[in-house]
Amino acid sequence: MVVASTRKLVTANFQEQVADGLRQMIISGELGPGDALSEVNLAETFGISRTPVREALKQLQIEGLVEIRSRVGTFVAAPSxxxxxxxxxxxxxxxxxxxxxxxxxxxxxxxxxxxxxxxxxxxxxxxxxxxxxxxxxxxxxxxxxxxxxxxxxxxxxxxxxxxxxxxxxxxxxxxxxxxxxxxxxxxxxxxxxxxxxxxxxxxxxxxxxxxxxxxxxxxxxxxxxxxx
Known part of the structure; x- marks a missing residue:
């Protein structure tokens, strides 16, 4: 139980770090509207597994910053x-x-x-x-x-x-x-x-x-x- 709880906490911390990093890159314009976001590349960039990256992207989708298209990919949102x-x-x-x-x-x-x-x-x-x-x-x-x-x-x-x-x-x-x-x-x-x-x-x-x-x-x- 303790080990499982610790793993969840670590994953949550990684998720927050990825979400914060991507959020700032989008807000600053370093990542532009329509830019593709690869889970594999992001995991390598942040030096973590794909699970917290995937959860971070879901969080940013809720915030309206990214768009996840089923069977297509994930992209920086481009507001109309x-x-x-x-x-x-x-x-x-x-x-x-x-x-x-x-x-x-x-x-x-x-x-x-x-x-x-x-x-x-x-x-x-x-x-x-x-x-x-x-x-x-x-x-x-x-x-x-x-x-x-x-x-x-x-x-x-x-x-x-x-x-x-x-x-x-x-x-x-x-x-x-x-x-x-x-x-x-x-x-x-x-x-x-x-x-x-x-x-x-x-x-x-x-x-x-x-x-x-x-x-x-x-x-x-x-x-x-x-x-x-």
Whole structure:
């Protein structure tokens, strides 16, 4: 019994390691939509048996990150245009709510972190460093979610961001002419409203900001190829 329980625990730990590793590779864009995922190759890469790899892929399928096709194979999920639209609609709601909640909390540590983030982002935009600005965009939104101090909101938000593979879509958005400058101006205005404790204003503007990013992403995707 003890041996069997230990084996299950070890398998579960390996499964978690594989799931975490693949999740980050998908979110970052290292693995792109439609890329094939071989159980054999992944087992060799992680130095483990195929069982925890198989369970990790099932877990990522539940999260919407991979697609398992019977008798065909396993692939990184490629969200349709409709799915991306729906996910961005939810992103508007969650980030808008987060801005309102953060504004109600007053002078919290996340407020100073957001000020610092916006200052660093100003420098990145001025220098034309889109890669650095993309990192700071993701950080700004993460600070917002943490600053809302709502665990349920944060959990749903992170699942949503994983399904969007948001790191990749940020780059698509910022590739649109003038989007980096507009995005940073929007961040400034959101910060100002949070500082002023204007929850309603912060929520409305944050939703507008997400909508603008959504439009930029779709423009980039439509330019890249036909919709699914």
């Amino acid at each position: 245009r409709r799915e991306i639209n729906e996910l961005f609609e939810m992103k508007q709601l969650l980030e808008g709510a987060a801005a309102r909640l953060m504004a109600a909390r007053g002078n919290i540590p996340e407020l100073e972190a957001m000020r610092s983030n916006v200052a660093d982002a100003d420098a990145a935009v001025l220098a034309g460093d889109t890669a650095r600005y993309a990192e700071l965009v993701r950080e700004f939104h993460e600070i917002l979610i943490v600053g809302a101090d709502n665990g349920k909101l944060a959990t749903h938000y992170r699942i949503l961001m994983n399904q969007l593979a948001y790191g990749r879509l940020v780059k698509t958005s910022l590739a649109q002419p003038g989007r980096s400058l507009d995005s940073e101006r929007e961040h400034h205005r959101v910060l100002d409203l949070i500082i002023a404790k204007d929850g309603a204003g912060a929520e409305q503007l944050m939703r507008h900001h997400v909508q603008a990013s959504h439009h930029a992403v779709m423009a980039g995707l439509n330019a890249a190829g036909p919709a699914r």
